[in-house]
Amino acid sequence: MKRLILVLTAVLAILLTFSCTQLFEPRTSKVSVVLSSGQEDSKEGFETLVDQSIKTLDSQSELLKRSEAPWVKDIEKLEVKVSKFSYKYSTGPTESNWATPTTIDKTVDLISLSSSETDWLTFDIPKGAVILAISFEISQATVTVNGTSHKVDIPSESARIVLKNLNWEIREDGQIILNIDWSRSIIKVSGSNYKLVPRIAYRWRSTLKNLWAIEGTIKREDGSAPTEPLLIGLYEGEDTSATPLTLRVLPVTKAGEFYLGKYKPGTYTIVVWNELTFEYDGDEIVFSGKQVINKTFEHGKTSATTMLDLTY
Secondary structure: OOHHHOOOOOOHHHHHHHOOOOOHHEEEEEEEEEEEEEOOOOOOOOOEEHHHHHHHHHHHHHHHHHHHHHHHHHHHEEEEEEEEEEEEEEEOOOOOEEEEOOOEEEEEHHHHHHHHOOEEEEEEEEEEOOEEEEEEEEEEEEEEEEEEEEEEOOOHHOOOOEEEOOEOOOOOOOEEEEEEEEHHHHEEOOOOEEEEEOOOEEEOOOOOOOOOEEEEEEEEEEEEEEEOEEEEEEEEEOOOOOOOOEEEOOOOOHHHHEEEEEEEEEEEEEEEEEEEEEEEOOEEEEEEEEEEEEEEEEOOOOOOOOEEEEEE
Protein backbone atom coordinates (compact mmCIF):
# COMPACT_ATOMS: atom_id res chain seq x y z
CA MET A 1 0.00 0.00 0.00
CA LYS A 2 2.78 2.38 0.89
CA ARG A 3 4.48 1.59 -2.43
CA LEU A 4 1.27 2.43 -4.32
CA ILE A 5 0.99 5.75 -2.48
CA LEU A 6 4.60 6.57 -3.38
CA VAL A 7 3.98 5.81 -7.07
CA LEU A 8 0.83 7.95 -7.15
CA THR A 9 2.69 10.77 -5.41
CA ALA A 10 5.46 10.64 -8.02
CA VAL A 11 2.96 10.67 -10.89
CA LEU A 12 1.11 13.64 -9.40
CA ALA A 13 4.40 15.50 -8.95
CA ILE A 14 5.29 14.95 -12.62
CA LEU A 15 1.85 16.07 -13.77
CA LEU A 16 2.02 19.14 -11.56
CA THR A 17 5.46 20.05 -12.89
CA PHE A 18 4.28 19.63 -16.50
CA SER A 19 1.14 21.69 -15.85
CA CYS A 20 3.14 24.52 -14.30
CA THR A 21 5.53 24.51 -17.23
CA GLN A 22 2.62 24.81 -19.64
CA LEU A 23 0.93 27.39 -17.43
CA PHE A 24 3.87 29.76 -17.35
CA GLU A 25 5.08 29.20 -20.92
CA PRO A 26 4.45 32.33 -23.05
CA ARG A 27 1.30 31.88 -25.10
CA THR A 28 1.93 34.84 -27.37
CA SER A 29 4.72 35.99 -29.65
CA LYS A 30 5.81 39.56 -30.27
CA VAL A 31 5.86 40.79 -33.84
CA SER A 32 7.52 44.09 -34.72
CA VAL A 33 7.05 46.09 -37.90
CA VAL A 34 10.21 47.63 -39.34
CA LEU A 35 10.43 50.29 -42.05
CA SER A 36 13.33 50.11 -44.48
CA SER A 37 14.30 51.37 -47.93
CA GLY A 38 15.68 49.79 -51.06
CA GLN A 39 14.88 48.68 -54.57
CA GLU A 40 11.86 46.42 -55.02
CA ASP A 41 13.78 44.25 -57.49
CA SER A 42 16.74 43.71 -55.15
CA LYS A 43 18.02 40.19 -54.41
CA GLU A 44 17.02 40.29 -50.75
CA GLY A 45 14.19 37.77 -51.00
CA PHE A 46 11.34 40.23 -50.79
CA GLU A 47 7.92 39.75 -52.27
CA THR A 48 6.67 42.86 -54.04
CA LEU A 49 3.28 44.53 -53.92
CA VAL A 50 2.12 45.49 -57.41
CA ASP A 51 -1.68 45.67 -57.50
CA GLN A 52 -3.90 46.78 -60.34
CA SER A 53 -4.31 50.35 -59.08
CA ILE A 54 -0.55 50.86 -59.07
CA LYS A 55 -0.23 49.34 -62.54
CA THR A 56 -2.90 51.75 -63.81
CA LEU A 57 -1.19 54.76 -62.28
CA ASP A 58 2.14 53.62 -63.68
CA SER A 59 0.76 53.36 -67.21
CA GLN A 60 -0.80 56.81 -66.96
CA SER A 61 2.39 58.44 -65.74
CA GLU A 62 5.08 56.50 -67.61
CA LEU A 63 5.90 59.36 -70.00
CA LEU A 64 6.04 61.82 -67.11
CA LYS A 65 8.40 59.58 -65.16
CA ARG A 66 10.70 59.16 -68.13
CA SER A 67 10.96 62.87 -68.81
CA GLU A 68 11.19 64.00 -65.17
CA ALA A 69 13.25 61.25 -63.56
CA PRO A 70 16.55 63.20 -63.29
CA TRP A 71 15.06 65.53 -60.66
CA VAL A 72 14.99 62.62 -58.19
CA LYS A 73 18.62 63.32 -57.27
CA ASP A 74 17.62 66.79 -56.02
CA ILE A 75 15.25 65.41 -53.37
CA GLU A 76 16.55 66.11 -49.86
CA LYS A 77 13.64 64.67 -47.87
CA LEU A 78 10.55 62.60 -48.57
CA GLU A 79 8.53 62.54 -45.35
CA VAL A 80 5.45 60.33 -45.11
CA LYS A 81 3.03 59.63 -42.29
CA VAL A 82 2.15 55.96 -41.85
CA SER A 83 -0.80 55.03 -39.66
CA LYS A 84 -3.80 52.76 -38.98
CA PHE A 85 -1.93 49.46 -39.01
CA SER A 86 -4.08 46.29 -38.90
CA TYR A 87 -3.40 42.60 -39.37
CA LYS A 88 -5.57 39.60 -40.22
CA TYR A 89 -4.75 36.36 -38.45
CA SER A 90 -6.11 32.84 -38.09
CA THR A 91 -5.90 30.38 -35.19
CA GLY A 92 -7.71 27.55 -36.97
CA PRO A 93 -8.82 26.30 -40.41
CA THR A 94 -12.15 28.15 -40.36
CA GLU A 95 -11.24 31.18 -38.25
CA SER A 96 -9.85 34.56 -39.24
CA ASN A 97 -9.97 37.95 -37.59
CA TRP A 98 -8.75 41.47 -38.25
CA ALA A 99 -7.03 43.12 -35.30
CA THR A 100 -5.73 46.65 -34.80
CA PRO A 101 -2.99 47.33 -32.25
CA THR A 102 -2.91 50.64 -30.42
CA THR A 103 -2.86 53.24 -33.18
CA ILE A 104 0.66 54.49 -33.71
CA ASP A 105 1.17 57.27 -36.24
CA LYS A 106 4.75 57.69 -37.40
CA THR A 107 6.26 60.28 -39.71
CA VAL A 108 9.45 59.05 -41.34
CA ASP A 109 11.86 60.39 -43.95
CA LEU A 110 12.05 57.63 -46.56
CA ILE A 111 15.44 58.85 -47.79
CA SER A 112 16.94 58.42 -44.31
CA LEU A 113 15.87 54.77 -44.42
CA SER A 114 18.49 54.20 -47.12
CA SER A 115 21.14 53.96 -44.42
CA SER A 116 19.21 52.55 -41.45
CA GLU A 117 16.01 50.73 -40.55
CA THR A 118 13.51 52.15 -38.08
CA ASP A 119 11.06 50.36 -35.79
CA TRP A 120 7.42 51.35 -36.22
CA LEU A 121 5.34 49.25 -33.80
CA THR A 122 5.14 45.93 -31.94
CA PHE A 123 2.10 43.77 -31.25
CA ASP A 124 1.31 40.42 -29.60
CA ILE A 125 -0.20 37.50 -31.49
CA PRO A 126 -1.15 34.00 -30.25
CA LYS A 127 1.63 31.45 -30.74
CA GLY A 128 0.87 29.16 -33.64
CA ALA A 129 -1.40 31.72 -35.30
CA VAL A 130 -0.97 32.55 -38.97
CA ILE A 131 -0.79 36.13 -40.26
CA LEU A 132 -2.91 36.18 -43.42
CA ALA A 133 -2.72 39.87 -44.35
CA ILE A 134 -1.65 43.29 -43.10
CA SER A 135 -2.82 46.78 -43.99
CA PHE A 136 -1.75 50.34 -43.25
CA GLU A 137 -2.27 53.85 -44.56
CA ILE A 138 -0.03 56.59 -45.84
CA SER A 139 -2.07 59.65 -44.95
CA GLN A 140 0.32 62.56 -45.59
CA ALA A 141 3.51 63.19 -47.55
CA THR A 142 5.89 66.11 -48.08
CA VAL A 143 8.87 66.33 -50.42
CA THR A 144 11.76 68.77 -49.93
CA VAL A 145 13.64 69.76 -53.09
CA ASN A 146 16.48 72.30 -53.00
CA GLY A 147 15.40 73.56 -49.58
CA THR A 148 11.72 74.03 -50.50
CA SER A 149 8.97 71.76 -49.16
CA HIS A 150 6.01 70.71 -51.32
CA LYS A 151 2.87 68.83 -50.35
CA VAL A 152 2.58 65.49 -52.14
CA ASP A 153 -0.75 64.28 -53.49
CA ILE A 154 -1.70 60.74 -52.45
CA PRO A 155 -4.29 59.17 -54.78
CA SER A 156 -7.15 57.54 -52.86
CA GLU A 157 -6.35 54.14 -54.37
CA SER A 158 -2.79 54.39 -53.02
CA ALA A 159 -3.54 55.70 -49.52
CA ARG A 160 -4.52 52.32 -48.02
CA ILE A 161 -2.11 49.48 -48.71
CA VAL A 162 -3.18 45.88 -48.16
CA LEU A 163 -0.72 42.97 -48.38
CA LYS A 164 -2.67 39.73 -48.85
CA ASN A 165 -2.00 35.99 -48.92
CA LEU A 166 0.97 36.16 -46.53
CA ASN A 167 0.41 32.92 -44.55
CA TRP A 168 3.22 33.55 -42.03
CA GLU A 169 3.00 31.04 -39.17
CA ILE A 170 4.15 32.61 -35.91
CA ARG A 171 6.17 30.18 -33.81
CA GLU A 172 8.56 32.71 -32.29
CA ASP A 173 9.14 36.44 -32.11
CA GLY A 174 9.87 38.00 -35.49
CA GLN A 175 9.74 41.07 -37.70
CA ILE A 176 7.73 42.24 -40.67
CA ILE A 177 10.01 44.26 -42.96
CA LEU A 178 8.31 46.89 -45.13
CA ASN A 179 10.85 47.94 -47.72
CA ILE A 180 9.83 51.16 -49.52
CA ASP A 181 11.44 51.95 -52.87
CA TRP A 182 11.19 55.73 -52.48
CA SER A 183 12.85 56.67 -55.78
CA ARG A 184 10.09 54.90 -57.71
CA SER A 185 7.32 55.98 -55.33
CA ILE A 186 7.51 59.72 -55.99
CA ILE A 187 6.34 61.19 -59.31
CA LYS A 188 6.73 64.81 -60.43
CA VAL A 189 3.56 65.64 -62.32
CA SER A 190 4.42 69.22 -63.27
CA GLY A 191 6.21 72.20 -61.73
CA SER A 192 5.97 71.75 -57.97
CA ASN A 193 3.17 69.16 -58.15
CA TYR A 194 4.11 65.70 -56.89
CA LYS A 195 2.27 62.40 -56.54
CA LEU A 196 3.03 59.45 -54.27
CA VAL A 197 2.50 55.94 -55.66
CA PRO A 198 4.00 53.69 -52.95
CA ARG A 199 6.24 50.86 -54.10
CA ILE A 200 6.38 48.35 -51.26
CA ALA A 201 8.37 45.15 -50.92
CA TYR A 202 7.88 43.02 -47.82
CA ARG A 203 9.25 40.03 -45.96
CA TRP A 204 8.79 38.08 -42.73
CA ARG A 205 12.07 38.04 -40.80
CA SER A 206 12.21 35.45 -38.07
CA THR A 207 15.23 33.30 -37.36
CA LEU A 208 18.25 35.60 -37.48
CA LYS A 209 21.01 32.99 -37.20
CA ASN A 210 21.53 33.03 -41.00
CA LEU A 211 20.60 36.65 -41.60
CA TRP A 212 22.97 39.05 -39.85
CA ALA A 213 23.71 42.74 -40.18
CA ILE A 214 26.48 44.47 -42.12
CA GLU A 215 27.03 48.04 -40.95
CA GLY A 216 29.78 50.47 -40.03
CA THR A 217 31.29 53.91 -40.54
CA ILE A 218 33.20 55.69 -43.30
CA LYS A 219 35.66 58.44 -42.39
CA ARG A 220 38.11 60.59 -44.30
CA GLU A 221 41.85 59.99 -43.76
CA ASP A 222 41.99 62.80 -41.19
CA GLY A 223 39.23 61.13 -39.16
CA SER A 224 36.50 63.60 -40.10
CA ALA A 225 33.06 62.69 -41.42
CA PRO A 226 32.46 62.80 -45.20
CA THR A 227 31.52 66.23 -46.56
CA GLU A 228 29.93 64.87 -49.73
CA PRO A 229 27.36 62.18 -50.57
CA LEU A 230 28.80 58.69 -51.06
CA LEU A 231 27.46 55.69 -52.95
CA ILE A 232 27.87 52.26 -51.35
CA GLY A 233 27.59 48.94 -53.18
CA LEU A 234 27.62 45.51 -51.54
CA TYR A 235 28.59 42.48 -53.66
CA GLU A 236 28.50 38.78 -52.87
CA GLY A 237 32.00 37.32 -53.21
CA GLU A 238 34.84 39.26 -54.79
CA ASP A 239 33.34 39.94 -58.24
CA THR A 240 32.34 43.61 -58.37
CA SER A 241 31.31 43.38 -62.03
CA ALA A 242 28.17 41.48 -60.98
CA THR A 243 24.91 43.10 -59.91
CA PRO A 244 25.27 44.43 -56.34
CA LEU A 245 23.11 42.99 -53.56
CA THR A 246 22.32 46.55 -52.54
CA LEU A 247 23.29 50.01 -53.76
CA ARG A 248 22.66 52.94 -51.42
CA VAL A 249 23.43 56.65 -51.31
CA LEU A 250 24.91 57.78 -48.00
CA PRO A 251 23.90 61.43 -47.46
CA VAL A 252 26.16 63.89 -45.62
CA THR A 253 23.64 64.08 -42.76
CA LYS A 254 24.48 60.48 -41.77
CA ALA A 255 28.03 61.53 -40.84
CA GLY A 256 29.46 58.40 -42.47
CA GLU A 257 27.30 55.86 -40.59
CA PHE A 258 25.73 53.17 -42.80
CA TYR A 259 23.54 50.07 -42.50
CA LEU A 260 23.30 47.66 -45.44
CA GLY A 261 20.88 45.06 -44.07
CA LYS A 262 21.17 41.46 -42.88
CA TYR A 263 22.84 38.71 -44.91
CA LYS A 264 23.86 35.08 -44.51
CA PRO A 265 27.48 34.37 -43.52
CA GLY A 266 29.98 34.42 -46.37
CA THR A 267 32.45 36.49 -48.38
CA TYR A 268 31.36 39.98 -49.46
CA THR A 269 32.92 43.03 -51.06
CA ILE A 270 31.98 46.62 -50.31
CA VAL A 271 32.71 49.39 -52.83
CA VAL A 272 32.37 53.12 -52.14
CA TRP A 273 32.33 55.97 -54.67
CA ASN A 274 32.49 59.75 -54.27
CA GLU A 275 32.41 62.67 -56.73
CA LEU A 276 29.04 61.38 -57.90
CA THR A 277 27.21 62.47 -61.04
CA PHE A 278 23.89 61.15 -62.32
CA GLU A 279 22.62 60.95 -65.89
CA TYR A 280 19.33 59.82 -67.41
CA ASP A 281 19.69 57.68 -70.54
CA GLY A 282 15.98 57.46 -71.36
CA ASP A 283 15.39 54.15 -69.58
CA GLU A 284 17.10 54.49 -66.23
CA ILE A 285 19.28 56.72 -64.10
CA VAL A 286 22.98 55.85 -64.31
CA PHE A 287 25.78 57.21 -62.16
CA SER A 288 29.47 57.82 -62.44
CA GLY A 289 31.94 58.45 -59.66
CA LYS A 290 35.41 57.87 -58.33
CA GLN A 291 35.99 54.57 -56.53
CA VAL A 292 37.63 55.31 -53.17
CA ILE A 293 37.10 52.05 -51.24
CA ASN A 294 37.12 48.39 -52.33
CA LYS A 295 37.22 45.95 -49.44
CA THR A 296 36.55 42.19 -49.35
CA PHE A 297 35.65 40.70 -45.96
CA GLU A 298 34.24 37.60 -44.26
CA HIS A 299 30.80 38.14 -42.78
CA GLY A 300 29.42 36.06 -39.88
CA LYS A 301 32.59 34.04 -39.37
CA THR A 302 33.50 35.22 -35.88
CA SER A 303 30.47 37.29 -34.81
CA ALA A 304 26.81 37.71 -35.71
CA THR A 305 27.25 41.31 -36.88
CA THR A 306 29.97 42.74 -39.12
CA MET A 307 31.08 46.25 -38.14
CA LEU A 308 33.26 47.89 -40.78
CA ASP A 309 35.45 50.93 -40.09
CA LEU A 310 36.42 52.33 -43.48
CA THR A 311 38.59 55.30 -44.47
CA TYR A 312 39.31 57.03 -47.77
